[in-house]
Amino acid sequence: xxxxxxxxxxxxxxxxxxxxxxxxxxxxxxxxxxxxxxxxxxxxxxxxxxxxxxxxxxxxxxxxxxxxxxxxxxxxxxxxxxxxxxxxxxxxxxxxxxxxxxxxxxxxxxxxxxxxxxxxxxxxxxxxxxxxxxxxxxxxxxxxxxxxxxxxxxxxxxxxxxxxxxxxxxxxxxxxxxxxxxxxxxxxxxxxxxxxxxxxxxxxxxxxxxxxxxxxxxxxxxxxxxxxxxxxxxxxxxxxxxxxxxxxxxxxxxxxxxxxxxxxxxxxxxxxxxxxxxxxxxxxxxxxxxxxxxxxxxxxxxxxxxxxxxxxxxxxxxxxxxxxxxxxxxxxxxxxxxxxxxxxxxxxxxxxxxxxxxxxxxxxxxxxxxxxxxxxxxxxxxxxxxxxxxxx
Amino acid sequence: xxxxxxxxxxxxxxxxxxxxxxxxxxxxxxxxxxxxxxxxxxxxxxxxxxxxxxxxxxxxxxxxxxxxxxxxxxxxxxxxxxxxxxxxxxxxxxxxxxxxxxxxxxxxxxxxxxxxxxxxxxxxxxxxxxxxxxxxxxxxxxxxxxxxxxxxxxxxxxxxxxxxxxxxxxx
Ligand SMILES: [Zn+2]
Numbered sequence: 001x002x003x004x005x006x007x008x009x010x011x012x013x014x015x016x017x018x019x020x021x022x023x024x025x026x027x028x029x030x031x032x033x034x035x036x037x038x039x040x041x042x043x044x045x046x047x048x049x050x051x052x053x054x055x056x057x058x059x060x061x062x063x064x065x066x067x068x069x070x071x072x073x074x075x076x077x078x079x080x081x082x083x084x085x086x087x088x089x090x091x092x093x094x095x096x097x098x099x100x101x102x103x104x105x106x107x108x109x110x111x112x113x114x115x116x117x118x119x120x121x122x123x124x125x126x127x128x129x130x131x132x133x134x135x136x137x138x139x140x141x142x143x144x145x146x147x148x149x150x151x152x153x154x155x156x157x158x159x160x161x162x163x164x165x166x167x168x169x170x171x172x173x174x175x176x177x178x179x180x181x182x183x184x185x186x187x188x189x190x191x192x193x194x195x196x197x198x199x200x201x202x203x204x205x206x207x208x209x210x211x212x213x214x215x216x217x218x219x220x221x222x223x224x225x226x227x228x229x230x231x232x233x234x235x236x237x238x239x240x241x242x243x244x245x246x247x248x249x250x251x252x253x254x255x256x257x258x259x260x261x262x263x264x265x266x267x268x269x270x271x272x273x274x275x276x277x278x279x280x281x282x283x284x285x286x287x288x289x290x291x292x293x294x295x296x297x298x299x300x301x302x303x304x305x306x307x308x309x310x311x312x313x314x315x316x317x318x319x320x321x322x323x324x325x326x327x328x329x330x331x332x333x334x335x336x337x338x339x340x341x342x343x344x345x346x347x348x349x350x351x352x353x354x355x356x357x358x359x360x361x362x363x364x365x366x367x368x369x370x371x372x373x374x375x376x377x378x379x380x381x382x383x384x385x386x387x388x389x390x391x392x
Numbered sequence: 393x394x395x396x397x398x399x400x401x402x403x404x405x406x407x408x409x410x411x412x413x414x415x416x417x418x419x420x421x422x423x424x425x426x427x428x429x430x431x432x433x434x435x436x437x438x439x440x441x442x443x444x445x446x447x448x449x450x451x452x453x454x455x456x457x458x459x460x461x462x463x464x465x466x467x468x469x470x471x472x473x474x475x476x477x478x479x480x481x482x483x484x485x486x487x488x489x490x491x492x493x494x495x496x497x498x499x500x501x502x503x504x505x506x507x508x509x510x511x512x513x514x515x516x517x518x519x520x521x522x523x524x525x526x527x528x529x530x531x532x533x534x535x536x537x538x539x540x541x542x543x544x545x546x547x548x549x550x551x552x553x554x555x556x557x558x559x560x561x562x563x
Contacts, residue, residue, distance in 0.1 A: 016398030022411060023399060031397035038394075061416060121415075123492040134422075135430045136456055136553045137516050142490070146501045146516075149484030154503075157482070157535050181396050203486035204498075204526060217398065248462050252503045252514045253454070256482060 004104030005225040007097075008236035009390065011040025012351035014219045017184040017339030020118040021216035025060060029072030029114040032218035032344070036110065037074075040222040047222070048106040050075035052082045053093030053113040055342035055379075058127035059120050066114075073112035073220075086131075087290065087379025088244070089113070090219070090346015091386035094375075095242040097223045098388070107228045114218040115341035124214055131381055147382055149203035151256040152293040156205060158257035159308035161296070163205065167196040168314050169292040170210045173330050176321055177337020179363035182348065184339035187213055210292040212335035212345075219347030221354070237357045240372065241273030241389035249381045262301030262378065262385035269374070269387040270303075278303050282389075283370040284356050285327055286349035288378040289334040295319075298376060299329060301385065321366055328366040331356060346377035350388055357392040429459040432471070438551040440543055444509050446470040452510040474508035476541035477562065481505045481514045485529050497524045504539060504559055520558030538562040 013035020015021075015028055023031070029052075037043060052066035052073050062068045066082035073080075083089060083096040090113050097111035117124040128144040155161070170191070177188030191209060199209035229236055245264035247254060254260070266278070275281045287298035296310035304327055305313055313319060318326030332338055332352035335345050353373035355361045372391040378384065405411040426434055429445065433456060436443035444455040449464030453472060460467050483502035487495050500519040505512060520542060523529045539559040549555040 014396060016396045016400065018398055018400040020401040020403075020406070021398055022401050023397075028398070035397070061418065125492050126490055129490055133456075134424050135426055135434065139552055139554050140501070140516065140518055141499065142501075142516075143486065143488060144490075145488055146484055146486055149486065150482045150501065150503055153484060153535070154482040185400060200487075201485075201526060202488050203484045204530070205484070250456065250458075250462070252456075252481075252516050253512065255512055256503075 003102040005102050007101045007239045008224050008226065008229045009221060009239065009354045010042065010224050010234070010236055011036050011222040012220065012354050013039050014182045014344070014348055014351060015217050017182045017215045017217035017341055017344070019184060019214065019216070021116065025065060025069040025114050025116050026072035028116065028216065028218035029069040029112050032114070032220040033072065033074050033110060033112045036220035036222050042222060044074045046108055047074055047078065047110045048108045049079040049100050051093050051097045051100065051109060051111045052080060053084070053089045053111065053343040053347070054115055055084070055086055055089055056127055058130065059115070059117045059124050061119060069114050074110055085380050085384045085386065087288070087342055088346065088377045088384040088386040089343040089379065091350060091375055091377035091388055092244060093343065093347065094221060094350050094388050095244060095386060097221070098239050098242050101223050101225050107225045109223045110220060111223065111347070112218070112220040113343040113347035115344045116216045117214045117341065118216050145203040145206055147251070148291055149206045151382065152205050152291065154256040155293055155297055159311065161311040163197060164193060165311040165314050166210055166292040167193045169295050170196050170336055172320060173289060173334045173337040175337070176331055176364065177333020180333045180338045182217065182338050183333060184213060184215055187339055188333055188337045206291060212290045212340035215339035215341040215345070217339060217341035217344045219344040219351060221347060221351060237354050237390050237392045239388060240391040241269035241275065243268030243272070243387040245385050246380065247383040249383060251381055251383065258307060259297055259301035259385065261383055262298055262376065263303065265385035265387045266302045269389050273389045273391070275389065279327070282327060282372055282374050283368060284331060284353060284366050284373040285329050286332060286334065286352050286375040287329055288346070288349070288376050289330055289336050290340055292336060294378070295330060295334070298378065302374065302376060321364065324368050328368065331361065331364050331366050349375040349377065353390050357390055429457045433457045434551040437553070437555040438549045440546065442474045442476050442506060442541070444472050444474045444506070446472055452513070453508060455506050455509045455513055456515055472508070474506050476556070478504040478506040478514070478539055480533065480535055480537050480539060482535055483519060483533055485526055498526070498529065500529060500533065502559065517556060518558045519560065521560040532561065
């Protein structure tokens, strides 16, 4: 291994996810960072460096938002780095924390993800429009949903996926989310397939109950070197592999039916983790699910199903939380069942894999044996994939 | 387990002043130079022409035009005229505005693969004359259908992507 340190996860913490939080970004960051430190039984004086993660500054209306909330992340007087790849940031921040420690420069790193989308008026979607090309796309009157609806249509048409399959994914994640303590009010629940399929058409084929909500929230994770772990005689979860990749921003030149960026990110992470047969060696997965179709799209990019086969496996219960023969996907409830404070949502996914491998996921604990799991996020102009593989 | 932190506010808490807020409006405007490649493309639209570029490395004919090829990482300076026709690669029927408010009549964004460009290379635009409700649009529009540009009159063109009003189905 070319890296100086193996890197362990010693703790994680989350706030509630909320449509609109009373707390400021600093306060949310402080709560999540404190929860992660408590989970790791450490204090801020044990932290050598800090990584801050938050998606567009435009949500908060605060330039350099990660620096603004840095005090809440425990970063005062410490080496601090912000990492940012849009929706992919939550997982990318853990990757950044990993190489701070893997480099041998630091024994511990606290990774803190904060997102407060509710401050942007009239709706945070407005802040997203600036991702589109300013010459060739914005003058057409874009909105954020367009790009996802275009991708979903391409995916469902390429493979002949019925809308009911996407509704089944949304139902599964909303059921799983009922057992997550962070779950945003009104998001999770026992929704029928009919109710989901009859929900408002926002941008066909995207419907209201197949989309994640706007959310505020924060999450944090404490990473440490093997030496630090050995001194304390711990038997932790390890980061076994990381991967990330960026496709072209000429998104109208890509075939949107398949996430190439994610295939490359996943292969990088599998290679580092020594995983040669991911369908056997990944036991639980948290694919990024801001939309129901995205979970399936990403499971294929992760090589956990052949192209076009992830939907067929839904019908067999292969991705269900209580599966014994399949791979449980999004046992947390995901962005659809817990909420989507962007950077914090990615962090929530990594934390879920951590808790699953520790056997601490409570009612969400998968039934099959899980020794290795994967969390993934996606973002920028639909072009970036970020992957972390954890193992025990 | 210790309860998670975070205090959820209702809409009413804000609108009825139970929670205090301070607001601020961004004062910022931008004017972007259109650049070498996109500038020439937009000038072409003003003349009623759809221009593309050709990379001598990978031999792709590219739209939108660009000054360099991201595959070959080499400069591009060969321009070709493409056509105002193409094929629907994918489309949506959108009932929401940028601020998440509801629309009565949909917008129909589409990726259109332009004839003469290499396979699969398209641009974002909108479709028109295909109906104003979801069942009608879905009965008319499909991936793979042929479309053609509907231009603004020459006097109204300004060198913008909106010089093409929309694309409509051929025939
Ligand atoms: Zn080339």
